[in-house]
Every structure is written in structure tokens, then in C-alpha cells.
Amino acid sequence: MKKVLLSFAVILIMSSMQIQKPVKVIFFGDSITRAGVTPGGYITLMQEALRGKTNPEYELIGAGIGGNKVYDLFLRFEDDVLSKKPDVVVMYIGVNDVWHKQSSQTGTDPDKFIAFYTAMIKKMQAAGIRVIVCTPAAIGERTDFSNAQDGDLNRYSNIIRELARKYSCGLVDLRKAFLDYNLKNNPENKESGILTTDRVHLNPAGNKLVADLMIKALSEK
Numbered sequence: 280m281k282k283v284l285l286s287f288a289v290i291l292i293m294s295s296m297q298i299q300k301p302v303k304v305i306f307f308g309d310s311i312t313r314a315g316v317t318p319g320g321y322i323t324l325m326q327e328a329l330r331g332k333t334n335p336e337y338e339l340i341g342a343g344i345g346g347n348k349v350y351d352l353f354l355r356f357e358d359d360v361l362s363k364k365p366d367v368v369v370m371y372i373g374v375n376d377v378w379h380k381q382s383s384q385t386g387t388d389p390d391k392f393i394a395f396y397t398a399m400i401k402k403m404q405a406a407g408i409r410v411i412v413c414t415p416a417a418i419g420e421r422t423d424f425s426n427a428q429d430g431d432l433n434r435y436s437n438i439i440r441e442l443a444r445k446y447s448c449g450l451v452d453l454r455k456a457f458l459d460y461n462l463k464n465n466p467e468n469k470e471s472g473i474l475t476t477d478r479v480h481l482n483p484a485g486n487k488l489v490a491d492l493m494i495k496a497l498s499e500k
Contacts, residue, residue: 303340306341308370310343310480312341314343316343325339328494343371349387349391350395368410370396370412371453389435396439400448410449411497412442413452415436415454417432420471421465436454440452451496
């Protein structure tokens with residue numbers, strides 16, 4: 280009897296000492312996400328900040344392609360997301376859907392944006408994947424709403440906020456965070472150079488801000 284109890288105790292101890300499988304997180308987006316895995320990028324900063332500090336640990340994977348819009352994500356969704364069987368997906372898309380309306384007349388109308396975005400959320404949730412969505416941060420950093428795409432960015436950010444509410448997704452409200460930061464740190468109303476290098480892509484301060492907000496979102500239940 281003592282041997283049985285001893286064996287049972289050993290099994291319990293071994294089970295408690297086992298390290299859980301890392302939580303696999305895919306960041307799904309455009310060139311901002313692609314740059315996130317480079318040295319100093321927000322995904323790299325997150326991995327460095329999280330390494331060895333959580334149990335289970337996180338495996339962070341960047342799946343960003345430059346120029347992508349929401350329907351590009353939809354077309355590669357099966358291969359780049361579902362086939363990888365992630366635990367969490369962070370969707371960071373919308374800048375090109377707005378920006379390309381003016382630059383190349385290939386943006387995405389709101390109704391189509393909603394349709395593609397909703398289809399991906401539903402498929403991920405049906406597969407048991409936790410979904411975190413992000414509002415598009417900026418196309419220009421002026422704080423007086425004189426950036427050319429401010430109106431559309433606000434509209435598409437509201438769409439994403441509503442989708443997050445409707446489907447109980449996590450939300451990283453980068454649009455609000457960037458505006459709040461610029462209101463405090465951009466007294467000269469500069470077009471770029473505060474959180475971005477070129478009005479869109481992140482500089483070191485922008486990467487740090489996004490990394491901090493993403494880590495906070497991952498830790499929330």
C-alpha cells in the first residue's frame with residue numbers, strides 16, 4: 280500500500296512540474312506586422328519581454344505581408360492561420376484598405392471590409408481560436424484631424440470596435456492610443472516622427488507602444 284501511495288505522490292509531483300505547451304500567437308496583417316518581427320519590431324520586443332516570465336510561455340509568429348488589405352488576409356487565411364493551429368490570432372489590418380483608396384483606387388468599401396473581417400472571426404472562433412482585433416493606428420500623426428485619411432480611419436476603427444463588441448473579441452485600440460499619445464507628445468502637430476517613420480510605419484517609440492498594448496491584451500481574459 281505504501282508503494283502505491285508513493286508512486287501516486289511521485290506522479291502528482293511530476294505532473295505539477297510539467298511546463299505547459301507554449302501559447303501559439305499569430306500576428307496577421309500587412310507591412311506593419313511584417314516589420315514587427317525585425318530587430319526592434321513590436322513582435323520582437325514582445326517576445327523579449329515575455330521570455331521566461333510566464334507559464335505557459337508564448338510562441339509569437341508574424342504573418343504580415345506588405346500591401347495587404349482585409350481580402351488579402353481572407354485569401355491566405357487557411358494557409359497562414361488555420362493550418363498552423365494557433366491558440367490566439369491578433370488581426371492588425373485596415374491601413375491599406377483606407378490608404379489605397381486614394382493612392383491607387385484599390386481600397387476596400389466598408390460593407391466588403393465588414394464581410395471579410397466577420398467571416399474570418401467566425402471561422403477562427405469556430406476552431407476554438409481566441410481572436411484579438413486592432414484598430415488601424417494612423418496615416419499621419421497630426422492631432423487636429425487634418426490628415427487626409429482621418430475620416431475613413433475613424434470610420435473603419437469604429438467598424439472594428441463594433442465587431443469586437445459583437446463577437447466578444449479582444450480589442451487593441453491603436454487608433455485611440457496613437458491619438459492620445461500624440462496629443463501629449465506632438466505639440467508641433469508634426470505629420471510623422473512621433474510614433475511613425477513615414478506617417479504609417481512604426482518607429483522605436485511606436486513599436487514600444489504597440490508591444491506594450493499587445494502584451495496587455497494577451498494577458499486579459
